[in-house]
Amino acid sequence: xxxxxxxxxxxxxxxxxxxxxxxxxxxxxxxxxxxxxxxxxxxxxxxxxxxxxxxxxxxxxxxxxxxxxxxxxxxxxxxxxxxxxxxxxxxxxxxxxxxxxxxxxxxxxxxxxxxxxxxxxxxxxxxxxxxxxxxxxxxxxxxxxxxxxxxxxxxxxxxxxxxxxxxxxxxxxxxxxxxxxxxxxxxxxxxxxxxxxxxxxxxxxxxxxxxxxxxxxxxxxxxxxxxxxxxxxxxxxxxxxxxxxxxxxxxxxxxxxxxxxxxxxxxxxxxxxxxxxxxxxxxxxxxxxxxxxxxxxxxxxxxxxxxxxxxxx
Numbered sequence: 001x002x003x004x005x006x007x008x009x010x011x012x013x014x015x016x017x018x019x020x021x022x023x024x025x026x027x028x029x030x031x032x033x034x035x036x037x038x039x040x041x042x043x044x045x046x047x048x049x050x051x052x053x054x055x056x057x058x059x060x061x062x063x064x065x066x067x068x069x070x071x072x073x074x075x076x077x078x079x080x081x082x083x084x085x086x087x088x089x090x091x092x093x094x095x096x097x098x099x100x101x102x103x104x105x106x107x108x109x110x111x112x113x114x115x116x117x118x119x120x121x122x123x124x125x126x127x128x129x130x131x132x133x134x135x136x137x138x139x140x141x142x143x144x145x146x147x148x149x150x151x152x153x154x155x156x157x158x159x160x161x162x163x164x165x166x167x168x169x170x171x172x173x174x175x176x177x178x179x180x181x182x183x184x185x186x187x188x189x190x191x192x193x194x195x196x197x198x199x200x201x202x203x204x205x206x207x208x209x210x211x212x213x214x215x216x217x218x219x220x221x222x223x224x225x226x227x228x229x230x231x232x233x234x235x236x237x238x239x240x241x242x243x244x245x246x247x248x249x250x251x252x253x254x255x256x257x258x259x260x261x262x263x264x265x266x267x268x269x270x271x272x273x274x275x276x277x278x279x280x281x282x283x284x285x286x287x288x289x290x291x292x293x294x295x296x297x298x299x300x301x302x303x304x305x306x307x308x309x310x311x312x313x
Contacts, residue, residue, distance in 0.1 A: 003043065003267065006248060008178040009201040010155055014103065015072055016243055017263055018044030020207060020252030026056040032254040033060025037071065040260040046181075046207075046250045047096070048076035049088060050107055050120065054095035062097060074103040076159055076181075077144070079112035080119060082135060085143035089152060104153040105181055106144065109165040110298050111135040128299045141169040148175065157181070159205075163196045164303030170200070181205035181250070184242060185217060186284045187291040192305070194247075205248040209239050212293040220289075222280055230272040233265055240269020241281050 005013040019036045021029050036042035037060070047057045054075065061071060073096065081088025093099060113130040116122020122130035144156045157179035158166065170176065180197055184190060184206035194204050211217040218234045227237045235251075235258075242249045243266055251262040285291075290306055301310050 003041070003263070004243070004270075006203055006246065008155055008203060009176055010178055012102070012155055012178075014179075014203070014248055015042075015044035016248055017239070017266065018042065018046045018072070018074070018248065018250045019259065020250040021045065021047045021053060021057055022051050022207070022252055024051075024053060024252065024254050026053045028254040029053050030056045030060040030063065032256075032259060033057050034063040035256050036259050037061065037064035037066045039256070040263055042259075042263060043070055044072040044074070044248075046074045048078070048105075048107055049081070049092050049095070050076065050078040052120075054092060058096035058098070068098060072102045073098065074105065075101055076105040076107035077140075078107050078120070079110050079131075080114045080116070080122065082106075082111035082132070082140045083114055085140065086147050086150075086152070089147050093152070100151065101153045103155045103157060103178065104144065104147065105157045105159045105179070106137075106140060106161070108160045108296075108298070109137055109158070109162075109168075109302060110300060111137075111140065129297065131299055133300070137165065137168050138172045141173055145173070145175050155179075157202070157205075159207075160302070162303035163193055166196075166200070166202075176200060177202050179203045179205050179248065181207055183208050183292055183294045184247060185209050185211060186220070186223065186238060186241065186281045187211065187217060187289050188293075188306070189282060189285050190305070191282070203248060204246075205250060206242045207250050207252075208293055209242050209249050209251055210235055215293065216291075220284070222284060226273070226277045226280065229277075230269070232269050232272065233261070235262065236265035236269040237273070237281075239266035240271075240273055241278060243267065243270040244273050244278060 004016040111132040155178040157177040159181035
């Protein structure tokens with residue numbers, strides 16, 4: 001089984017399917033990462049400081065016995081580290097037990113107060129998130145460029161950035177982000193933003209490709225119909241659709257059978273899906289099914305289409 005490689009704008013290559021680790025419990029994620037690498041054939045692990053399980057992810061990588069040089073590891077800079085990018089990165093490297101990352105992303109385009117009342121989600125007395133409104137994303141990106149130049153990471157990119165937020169950093173950037181990791185699936189395809197990314201040479205990465213817990217995507221009539229036509233499961237269709245479109249896809253699971261099928265089934269689906277199938281799936285959101293599942297209550301305008309009203313603006 002060969003996972004397609006996608007070339008980044010710096011010439012490096014990234015496996016098109018990776019194991020997501022968000023919301024994976026520490027005691028489960030070590031075994032999941034080990035199984036994905038050792039048994040299922042994954043070579044791409046996506047993690048983040050903000051997930052709170054990087055040490056366990058690192059333990060799973062070591063337990064797999066797969067050489068570090070064969071694994072593509074992504075992690076992300078959390079909001080409380082925007083003013084101290086290298087310090088945040090060093091914590092991540094120590095947690096994972098590696099001396100470099102293959103890809104480092106700005107997790108959200110929101111800088112949080114590093115001296116606030118919580119290390120992850122600092123809040124104000126009214127309960128809203130304690131954002132450093134005066135901090136410039138351009139300054140975060142300059143520090144991202146600096147750790148790349150030092151060789152601590154092999155590529156840098158962003159996550160959850162709209163076109164407007166990308167334009168903010170591109171105004172002064174020396175290095176164009178390699179990827180933008182987004183909530184991308186048949187109910188939230190973000191066609192306009194993806195077209196913009198491609199025009200800039202930025203690879204789209206899809207998180208939550210199956211939606212979220214109790215997601216309606218897996219029971220969608222059109223998804224099931226296309227799956228039946230090609231003898232594919234719903235999850236195969238949903239992930240394979242994104243792979244066929246040339247995205248990097250990050251399905252998350254801690255169940256061995258699902259970890260394996262998310263890779264093998266989606267690769268089969270990417271080959272079987274026809275142009276007409278992809279067009280039908282492309283149209284589900286515009287046909288009245290548009291839905292986001294991940295909308296944290298940031299008290300700032302992120303610039304996305306179909307985003308809930310800004311909380312306490």
